[in-house]
Amino acid sequence: MQMYKWIGAVAVLGLLAACNPNGGGDPNPPENLEISGQVGLDTRALRPEFGVGAMTQLAAQSDFVPGELIVKFRPGAALRPGATLAADGFQLGLVRDLALENTQLVRAAVQDKQATLELLQRLKGRSDVVYAQLNYVRHAFKTPNDEFYSYQWHYPAMNLPQAWDLETGASNPVTVAVIDTGILSGHPDFQGKLLPGYDFISDPANANDGNGRDNNPEDPGDEPGGQGSYHGAHVAGTVAAATNEGVGGAGVSWGAKIVPVRVLGVQGGTDADILDSVLWSAGISVSGVPANPNPAHVINMSLGGSGKCADVPAWQDAFNKASAKGSIIVVAAGNQNSDANDFVPASCTGIITVGATETRNYRAPYSNYGSRIDVMAPGGDTKNDRNGDGYVDGVLSAARNDQSGNYNWVFYQGTSMASPHVAGLVALMKSKKPSLTYQEALSVLKQTARPLDATACQRATGADCGAGLVDAVAALQALGGGNPTPDFSLSVTAPDVQLAPGGSASLTVNLNRSGGFANSVTFSLSGAPTGLTGSFNPGSTAGNSTTLNLSASSSLAPGSYTLTVQGSSGGLSRNATVNLVVAAPPSLKGTQLVACYYLASEDACDEGKSQVLTLSKDASSAAYRFSELKDGKYVVYGWKDTNKNGKLDDGDYLGFYTEDGEVVLVRPSASDIDFSLGLVSGERGRALERVRSLMR
Structure with missing residues (x-):
């Protein structure tokens, strides 16, 4: 699990709050402090709508x-x-x-x-x-209106938008116990979503809340004096955050209720505490603990450690008892890029063990694998931004900024993040069919999953990734008594592209399989203007993606073009759109570069110590130098106001100095602080305007 950028409370995108507190540069800088580097223009357009709410199954289009x-x-x-x-x-x-x-x-x-x-x-x-x-005229679809849903790429990856049209979790009440670090009960995503829980941490020093076991599962943070992970809140938000109410993020099951069960503290959690919590969550009596008034239909456990279940039989015993009470238990496979058979609870039986995928629907590089994996689910990859939304490809959910005290939303990665996707899906299935058992749930999830081949599994055999990536709509369809229809849809990572004449770009075309569809798909491109060529690598695949390579001649006419990517297999044909803008990048002349003297306590810039440069060079790249800076830590960024209206909006260019995709603090004297400005468009522009408001 890793943290990247925070999305702050009160709907503020706080890029700065995740800055590297250690910064860079010489700890004993000279008197004449400087920051210098190169700045350029990136011709890639940022995605205006992020493409998250798109459905692959639409209502009849004849009207x-x-x-x-x-x-x-x-x-x-x-x-x-x-x-x-x-x-x-x-x-x-x-x-x-x-x-x-x-x-x-x-x-x-x-x-x-x-x-x-x-x-x-x-x-x-x-x-x-x-x-x-x-x-x-289309019929209504259940795409939530939550503020940050557009960043939750992980839900369309498992076909949740279509599934929500079949079941939102409201048909029959389902209770999900989240056995983890506790909960942030005041977070906007949990209003009206929580049932009474319990704190099972016996050791007061580990609990970090002044006492041992009690009926308060609030998470005080697991790093005293530092930034807590709030892992349990993040997991619970994925399962069942308050959804479709216009605030924060969405959860997998809109109607499920969360029983927060705290077992992990400053030093983690003991088997004794965790096993008690499993039994209590299922409605089994635990000595010295009041009875659970809301036994869990589903239990999520995004935790574990090395070992084999056979060597710690109490785990299997606890799972057997909880399962006999009707609880369906979902666990994380582990993040060691190793065999899940060597980890507990992942290697136990009678549970659903979940590995993690990233945006391409490939096994995430950290995810455990092997014969004990049942299914895969989105877990993210915070080292990349393959979907081009300007943020690392982590799973977005609830947390808190300990520095400001504000509730927020953060990107994490891990099988810890994959497991609650499946727990939430099982809650949807249980809502649709209250009699659902563990064995039936597991069977349906496996039968309807989209297989990962050896390439996508990143192993010698795709069998190391279990039955594949869960498919929410196919699973719910299977519960309806009929077999899901084999089908596929296409989506393009970062489908909004800007090219200069003579330039080139590569885009990932994702092949989203459903209903057991496993055939090879052949790709073609239409709508390309004279002077633009497009090719696919591979041109035909039984895998989960292909790369579209676009190349523009120097004579390609400027303008806007709509390209259509078509995938064909047998009698099926599905399309995806690429929006291409052909234009030479503007000159950097007039670009404002800012060395923002960062005040961590206020999450803002100190105007008196910050510096602004205005570039006069009529070129697409230029050197810059901030001189005579005050000693401290800086955020370095640039903005070209193309329409000169004083607002960050569509058509402008903006960029931050980053390392490994993360905005970081820079300490003078630092050189080679190179970065590029990217084209701002649509939703991304509105989000970045909120970022810029922090810097005024």
């Missing part, structure tokens, strides 16, 4: 509004209020601007659907139109 079309115009071609557009005898008027750039809802005085279809074809052929489509 649409006659006369209405959604049209994306090329820059400068959109209709002004009161203006009309003539198309083969029809006059199209503006209904309203849509949130998408240069995109409008237009309407013609047409009530006939066939005439609307003909009008659509006319508009598609116009040179000033990027795309046009019917204004379909």
